[in-house]
Amino acid sequence: MEIVRSHVHRDTSTNDAVIALPLYRSAPPLEVRLEDFELYAMDRLRVLKGISDGLSRGKKPEEMDQLVYNLWKTHMRSQQASEVENKDIISHFVLRLVYCRTEDLRKWFLSMETSLFRYRFRRENAEAQRAIMAEFDLPYKVVSLVEFESVKDKLEQVARSIGQSLRDNDTIFYKVPFEEVPELVAGRKVFISQGYAYVGMNQVVSLVATLFRSQLSKTLILTNRKWTSTIREQEKHRLTPIVEALCLSYLGPDYSQPREYAQISLKDIDQVAKSSFPLCMRHLFEKLREDHHLKHGGRMQLGLFLKGVGLNLDDALAFWRQEFSHKVGLERFEKEYAYSIRHNYGKEGKRTDYSPYSCQKVISSTPGVGDHHGCPYRHFSEENLRAALNRMGVNGRAIEDVMDKVRNRHYQLACTLTFEAIHGKQCDAGINHPNQYFSDSQKILKPKAQDPPNAS
Amino acid sequence: MTKEELQNETDDMLIDGYGPEALGQKQKSHVPSEFNPDHLKVFYGKLFPYADFFRWLSYGNDGKHPGCDPSYISRREFSFSLDNDIFLRFQSFHSAAELENSIKEKCPFKIDIGPVYSVEPTKRHAYAHSGDNVFAPVERELIFDIDMTDYDDVRYCCTGADICLNCWPLMTIAIKVIDTALRDDFGFKHILWVYSGRRGVHCWVCDGKARRLTNEQRAAVADYFRVYKGNENSHKKVSLTGHALHPFLVRAYTEVLREFFEKGLLISQTLLSTEERYEMILELIPDAAIASELRGRWQDNGRSSSAKEDINVVRWEQLKHLVSKNKGPGLRRCVEEIVFSFTYPRLDMEVSKHMNHLLKAPFCVHPKTGRICVPIDPNHCEQFDPTAVPTLSQLLEELNERGPNDDLDDEWTGTSLEGAVSYFRTSFLQPLLKACKEGIESSYNAKLQQSKNSFSW
Numbered sequence: 001m002e003i004v005r006s007h008v009h010r011d012t013s014t015n016d017a018v019i020a021l022p023l024y025r026s027a028p029p030l031e032v033r034l035e036d037f038e039l040y041a042m043d044r045l046r047v048l049k050g051i052s053d054g055l056s057r058g059k060k061p062e063e064m065d066q067l068v069y070n071l072w073k074t075h076m077r078s079q080q081a082s083e084v085e086n087k088d089i090i091s092h093f094v095l096r097l098v099y100c101r102t103e104d105l106r107k108w109f110l111s112m113e114t115s116l117f118r119y120r121f122r123r124e125n126a127e128a129q130r131a132i133m134a135e136f137d138l139p140y141k142v143v144s145l146v147e148f149e150s151v152k153d154k155l156e157q158v159a160r161s162i163g164q165s166l167r168d169n170d171t172i173f174y175k176v177p178f179e180e181v182p183e184l185v186a187g188r189k190v191f192i193s194q195g196y197a198y199v200g201m202n203q204v205v206s207l208v209a210t211l212f213r214s215q216l217s218k219t220l221i222l223t224n225r226k227w228t229s230t231i232r233e234q235e236k237h238r239l240t241p242i243v244e245a246l247c248l249s250y251l252g253p254d255y256s257q258p259r260e261y262a263q264i265s266l267k268d269i270d271q272v273a274k275s276s277f278p279l280c281m282r283h284l285f286e287k288l289r290e291d292h293h294l295k296h297g298g299r300m301q302l303g304l305f306l307k308g309v310g311l312n313l314d315d316a317l318a319f320w321r322q323e324f325s326h327k328v329g330l331e332r333f334e335k336e337y338a339y340s341i342r343h344n345y346g347k348e349g350k351r352t353d354y355s356p357y358s359c360q361k362v363i364s365s366t367p368g369v370g371d372h373h374g375c376p377y378r379h380f381s382e383e384n385l386r387a388a389l390n391r392m393g394v395n396g397r398a399i400e401d402v403m404d405k406v407r408n409r410h411y412q413l414a415c416t417l418t419f420e421a422i423h424g425k426q427c428d429a430g431i432n433h434p435n436q437y438f439s440d441s442q443k444i445l446k447p448k449a450q451d452p453p454n455a456s
Numbered sequence: 457m458t459k460e461e462l463q464n465e466t467d468d469m470l471i472d473g474y475g476p477e478a479l480g481q482k483q484k485s486h487v488p489s490e491f492n493p494d495h496l497k498v499f500y501g502k503l504f505p506y507a508d509f510f511r512w513l514s515y516g517n518d519g520k521h522p523g524c525d526p527s528y529i530s531r532r533e534f535s536f537s538l539d540n541d542i543f544l545r546f547q548s549f550h551s552a553a554e555l556e557n558s559i560k561e562k563c564p565f566k567i568d569i570g571p572v573y574s575v576e577p578t579k580r581h582a583y584a585h586s587g588d589n590v591f592a593p594v595e596r597e598l599i600f601d602i603d604m605t606d607y608d609d610v611r612y613c614c615t616g617a618d619i620c621l622n623c624w625p626l627m628t629i630a631i632k633v634i635d636t637a638l639r640d641d642f643g644f645k646h647i648l649w650v651y652s653g654r655r656g657v658h659c660w661v662c663d664g665k666a667r668r669l670t671n672e673q674r675a676a677v678a679d680y681f682r683v684y685k686g687n688e689n690s691h692k693k694v695s696l697t698g699h700a701l702h703p704f705l706v707r708a709y710t711e712v713l714r715e716f717f718e719k720g721l722l723i724s725q726t727l728l729s730t731e732e733r734y735e736m737i738l739e740l741i742p743d744a745a746i747a748s749e750l751r752g753r754w755q756d757n758g759r760s761s762s763a764k765e766d767i768n769v770v771r772w773e774q775l776k777h778l779v780s781k782n783k784g785p786g787l788r789r790c791v792e793e794i795v796f797s798f799t800y801p802r803l804d805m806e807v808s809k810h811m812n813h814l815l816k817a818p819f820c821v822h823p824k825t826g827r828i829c830v831p832i833d834p835n836h837c838e839q840f841d842p843t844a845v846p847t848l849s850q851l852l853e854e855l856n857e858r859g860p861n862d863d864l865d866d867e868w869t870g871t872s873l874e875g876a877v878s879y880f881r882t883s884f885l886q887p888l889l890k891a892c893k894e895g896i897e898s899s900y901n902a903k904l905q906q907s908k909n910s911f912s913w
Binding site for chain 1: 640641642643644665669672673675676677679680698699700701702703704705706
């Protein structure tokens with residue numbers, strides 16, 4: 001980690017100034033307590049998930065800026081400046097281990113960390129920003145005030161031509177050889193003169209963020225290799241279980257403790273499935289009724305969901321037995337399927353009480369042939385999805401909005417819009433968990449029920 | 457025989473009756489007018505400027521300075537198009553003499569210049585396509601190709617391969633717009649414009665910086681210049697949205713395009729005189745009401761004011777006036793869009809974007825017209841007359857008349873080619889080579905310094 005004479009953070013412990021925004025280029029030679037290893041990572045994860053949430057809600061840049069600031073303040077601040085920095089760096093490197101392991105994880109981590117970096121960079125002062133740019137070997141020179149005055153009207157013209165305008169705080173411009181910014185040149189988004197492009201602050205942020213992203217992308221691949229070849233095995237008893245659990249951690253209410261008001265009985269289940277199940281569970285439910293069978297993935301996803309919804313073990317056994325026995329017979333059901341249902345409820349084996357899947361988990365699963373689990377917004381063809389939504393009672397303009405979200409791969413937003421269309425009410429929090437969909441739906445349909453105590 | 461008369465022999469190829477020179481001149485033929493392979497042999501034997509050509513493409517590496525790279529020129533690809541459609545690619549040469557002998561021997565109908573590769577093109581098979589030891593382009597001039605056929609939808613005097621002095625000015629303004637931008641915006645200095653021999657112009661940007669641009673960077677420059685988009689299916693091919701225009705477009709419009717359109721093209725192509733023609737412009741107005749009002753006025757052929765004023769000018773004023781009165785959506789830039797549609801340079805993007813694109817060499821002879829691909833001086837491009845460019849047969853006539861030249865060098869002295877070579881040498885080559893020499897010396901010194909530093913403790 002480099003220490004560069006940069007700016008603000010008044011480190012009371014030493015006289016060395018520190019880069020407030022680390023570039024995470026090399027793992028720090030710091031000692032970490034095992035508890036901190038996990039805690040730091042979880043705090044950072046809360047920040048990243050908050051960003052993810054904000055982005056998928058389509059928050060505007062100014063709102064994101066505020067959001068990132070708040071998230072960071074809430075989760076990553078600490079009394080001592082040096083501790084803040086340590087936590088920042090350590091948490092990043094831990095999450096790197098967690099999120100390097102598959103393509104999807106890497107993609108998500110890359111996007112969120114880059115966003116985080118981008119918003120933090122914007123808030124740095126000019127000197128710190130220049131220091132960071134120098135770290136990235138960006139040969140940018142600040143345009144002097146004199147020069148700025150002479151080209152100001154041209155810069156204003158360019159800004160207006162791309163729908164922006166020069167404001168007072170945008171008077172910092174950087175001069176860089178045009179070869180360095182081909183995208184900006186191609187789109188005529190910069191003023192160029194004598195081979196130099198005059199890049200505004202917004203554009204600089206984009207460029208730095210792009211470099212940060214590509215640097216992180218390469219490192220993630222390397223980290224993955226190291227993980228699979230040495231670390232995972234080495235740390236089998238210490239870090240590995242923590243790492244593997246971290247990315248599955250969904251940091252909201254986990255619905256593992258069913259709430260009273262949400263209890264459903266077997267005789268209501270068909271009704272309630274139609275009115276309050278999210279599409280993913282409704283689909284599984286309908287297929288179960290139709291085929292009298294579900295493969296493993298589907299059994300897990302639906303089974304745990306039902307548990308979260310309030311179906312107790314006996315009712316669950318009765319439910320699955322009723323369906324499966326049509327196909328496999330009573331005896332086979334008891335032999336092959338009953339055990340795993342009890343297992344899900346924590347009554348067998350290591351007695352872990354499994355939590356129902358969050359949207360993130362559902363979306364990231366990969367249904368194969370004969371499977372019906374996963375997120376329908378992701379996996380259904382457009383035709384099938386439209387038909388399914390129609391059956392749920394979504395039509396007209398609402399369907400188009402949903403399909404638009406799907407096309408942009410905002411599956412949870414699509415589900416949220418579906419919810420809103422069916423219930424005729426806004427869902428401000430957005431759908432993050434199938435059980436949340438269910439409980440929110442029930443709240444609207446049965447308003448007399450009291451609010452449950454917080455289960456998180 | 458006068459130059460004018462000799463010109464007419466090739467005039468029937470180029471001018472379909474509109475050019476002033478074609479009127480009332482009889483054809484004379486002392487020398488066959490078509491491109492003649494035997495003449496080409498003489499041309500290559502006596503007139504092609506091998507030494508200057510070679511010096512250009514060596515970019516100073518043919519010197520004695522220790523920083524010179526003797527392998528440089530041998531890594532440049534040339535390709536020859538021979539008779540019978542034979543196409544020889546990946547030709548390369550170690551010396552000017554080798555280049556000269558090969559050209560004289562093969563007598564190519566066309567010579568193309570490709571990039572400088574990492575290794576000699578003739579040895580390319582020994583190298584892989586990927587990994588470390590590759591055969592790949594490492595340097596190539598930034599090039600542009602502007603062809604008159606791309607303007608066929610806005611010129612009525614000629615079509616296809618023909619050009620005349622009424623439509624040629626489209627090339628002139630293309631040169632002006634692009635050349636200014638290359639110098640002022642991109643900071644390039646060593647730019648060679650060449651007549652393509654028939655209906656267009658080529659541009660070679662030879663600065664070191666330009667030669668070392670990546671494909672992505674070339675594409676960026678080409679896209680910076682791109683305004684005309686769309687195809688046969690879209691009506692409006694120029695869309696200038698935004699509250700303001702980029703300074704580059706503003707400069708092009710105010711310094712070149714507007715005046716050329718209003719005082720030149722509008723009149724020479726009579727763009728608003730007939731229904732077929734003015735419909736093309738009315739189509740570009742996004743407000744149907746305005747378009748139909750103008751249509752109504754013009755259909756009646758109403759010539760309210762003096763018959764002296766050109767009808768196109770009158771109608772254009774009417775259009776501008778009506779459009780400016782109504783500030784509807786999409787009308788803000790309507791006038792500019794029309795002007796840009798007709799006059800803004802139309803580049804062939806693909807030529808510029810890839811390092812390995814071949815382009816015809818200057819000083820070739822165009823096989824269809826016999827004209828020499830001579831340089832064009834961008835500072836005086838309005839004076840360039842494509843119909844007066846020396847042809848192969850003309851040059852041979854001149855050689856015959858002049859008689860043998862004692863001075864073995866510069867055989868073109870006393871012929872119409874002299875001016876072209878002289879311009880190439882003094883205005884382009886000399887400043888370029890001076891800069892190259894400086895570049896080689898300074899990078900050599902920098903390397904020396906670096907190795908000295910690495911030895912110090």
